[in-house]
Amino acid sequence: MTGRFTIVGIGPGDPELLTIKAARVIGEAAVVAYHAGVGRSSHARRIAAAYFPADVIEEELRYPVTTGTTDHPGGYVGAMADFYESCAARLAAHLGADRDVVLLAEGDPLFYGSSMYLHDRFKDVYDTSVVPGVPAFSAATAAVSTPLVRQTDVLTVLPGTLPEPELARRLADTDAAVIMKLGRLFPRVRSALAQAGRLDGAWYVERASQAEERWLPVADVDPDSVPYFSLIVVPGDTATGSSMTRMRSVPAPPTDAIVNGAPAELLVVGLGPGRDEWLTPEATEALAGVDHVVGYGPYVGRVPQRAGLTRHASGNTVELDRARAALDLARAGERVAVVSGGDAGVFGMAAAVFEAAEAYPDVAVRVLPGVSAVQAVAARAGAPIGADFAVVSLSDRLKPWALIERRLRAVAEADLVLAIYNPASRSRMQQVAVARNVLLEHRKPDTVVVVGRDVGRAEESLTITTLAELDPATIDMKCLLIVGASSTRVAGGRVWTPRSTDEAPR
Template identity: 55%
Template sequence: MSTQQTGRLYGVGLGPGDPSLMTVRAVQVIAEADVVAYHSARHGRSIARSIAAEHIREDHIEERLMYPLTVETTDHPGGYRGALDDFYEEASARLAAHLDAGRTVAVLAEGDPLFYGSYQHMHKRLAHRYPTEVIPGVTSVSAAAARLGEPLCEAEEILTIIPGTLPEEELTARLASTDSAVVMKLGRTFPTVRRALERAGRLDEARYVERATMAGERTAELADVDPESVPYFSVAVLPSRIDAVAEVREQGDVVVVGTGPAGPLWLTPETRGALAAADDLVGYTTYLDRVPVRPGQLRHGSDNKVEAERAEFALDLARRGRRVAVVSGGDPGVFAMATAVLEAASQDRYKDVPVRVLPGLTAANAAAARAGAPLGHDYATLSLSDRLKPWEVIAERLRAAASADLVLALYNPGSRSRTWQVGKARDLLLEHRSGATPVVLGRDVGGDAESVRIVTLADLDPSEVDMRTILIVGSSQTRLVRRGDGRQIVWTPRRYPEN
């Protein structure tokens, strides 16, 4: 910063549109400023100036920062972004000239200056060079919630602010996974936002607010809004789900969801949405504990050995009009609850209950990623548990997969009551592949007690394996490499040598 006396830069938040919602500090700063700057469209009108109009004096120096374009088409060599960057550089240079002359500059901004506002482009170019103060303002998000008269978020709910300019798939994922949301920048994006809300199963909850606190204000159910009538200054709102009036249904549905191998970091957006939308959660208590508690949502935990009863209980709830999420670890279709639910749903009395299965990250994928890429080529997935199938079948399948030189992902390798299967499987596999074959032992992957180790097949110790461990046994092509940092990684080439 120069040692000479310079002016001071202010980013002044004006609030959502009603001049009476300007803060006392905003009014004070405008009154004391030498220069009042504001952005405007090419037609010359400025919403920011109109909000602050009664506080602008005749002797104020006004700097109208007029955008060079209004749509994303331009012949600028840098494209739309290049044209805007040039504009912001020129605008900030104009303001810098006033600041260098010792003048105080107040840049007006609708809403809050640093919330999707044009002022932020001036701030990034000038704030490190001149004394600067940002005056916060009431955002359109707060104004929309106030006009709807509904809580935006409560307790532990998560609020997500989303620009409507995102691709439809990304919008859908964000809307499905959050509790409450506000989608900004509607206008021409409205049809895409509406489709995303519908795909996320949230359209019935969505509210529409146009020009909150301004002339021409409108609120409505979003599903009822004509896309041709939607201006840029409008938002879509998903209010708090807490205390929402429960939908009365003659029949509900069941969705079987996978929580991945551990906690929330492993959930997909679709799964998050299904868990949040459920009236009832049904599952093994250990897996239910991974799901955040939500007010008004009922949880039905049970032991891990009553899968059939759990499935029928969930389907009975759905027949009574409840929306039920059956919670499973990992992927529900891999040695988990999807099979039990679908088997029960195949009975005549449940045949009309809608059932969906949502995928989750498997334990095999999680452990493989931690170790490197051992599943990079063909592999087989087997369960070593003989609770639901005889050991002779397991042994036959192990021999077949081993003789085919497949990488093996072995689930349910051992428990307090099953201590011999791992040793038997190791000895059987040593008949078909080298004792130097890498074996990944992934325990509690993603959890607090995570442990991922790599041993050789010959050194595999059954006493180190329990029910929370998954084994990945390499093929003849699997490689074990020590990296420069000392870390060992395992990977299986995608090419297989020709005979």
């Protein structure tokens, strides 16, 4: 027999916010464990001590380090890993002796709590359960007495430890937010709020529900006075004003569509395949001068958030709707950029914008080029597109598959290097295999194939194979393929195609 291990959420600080179940479980425990900071009494014990049984065994789990430095050979991570192992050993001794152990967790146990590390170690070994608790952000919202989310609002909980640009981006892209883990990080969190246009209406709450509770606008907080027990609440109503006017409306267009003395203009910007270094100076300058960025969510997410910038992210199959929304904004006098990955003119947003722009003769459209995915993959491989080449998309969402097959045969018969975009998706798993078989009707099995995956991103990989050995099961939407011509060569791990050849097409 072994004891039961229960993690009990005890709320944000006010003992009266313990649940009835939490009080009962604590009162029945043989052992109560709680964490304590370096050189400090346990905050968790203070909250729950009134419910301890008279004969309870107490286990104080004192952290070896918090925000300071450590001489542990593994640094902070190593010191904490050893700490949790020692805690597990201490509590396991009680459980093995058939004693029920309760571990106190401030707020809710599974919400940024240290208790989860012991939960992970014990859940498959002992009878383990969790008693939820009131999270700190609920107490903070109650303190400022302001609704956090309404109706279809989206709430995002963010750690202040995120990089400032990422924090600003996420704040701009959500209706409401809670920001945890402040302390010395407060200045950069405040800066991120300002960049996201969310500083006004954001509330700072310190020691929520406790006797020392304090709350005030984030803009009024002294950065040197921010303790660990603090957080920021950004109500959803601050996103676009009242919840009854949450849907963005486009201002009525000027009668002559003249903006600051110049004709209305919409920019279409290619962001490149993924690396910041591949964003052109022209594109960088343009994005710094607009007030609205419109595009597919992941591409909009690559544009740094700053004060005054409104982001309009949407799904991947609403290109014309996205283009019309951007054109409406431009016609209304706003400075707008539609963003697209790679080069906007290569299977990107440029064509969709021009299609929609036929109904907007008073809005000029200007396209700023970007590094295309085929250029990026080719450069990583060597110079496979050093001679004539063609580019084909295998997506049949906007054109029939029969047409794609005819074009593949034409390219193969012409002995052109072929770059293949959109080779597969969740709903198109067989088309790569069909395309390979079509090409093999006119190309030798040992024709060189380059598979570039996530080129320009951290997960980048490059594979050099042949047409016969290409495994369609390994290809997805993150890949771009380059199928060589008969003259394409591989030497020293590099792929290149001579600029001239005397060979007849095969």
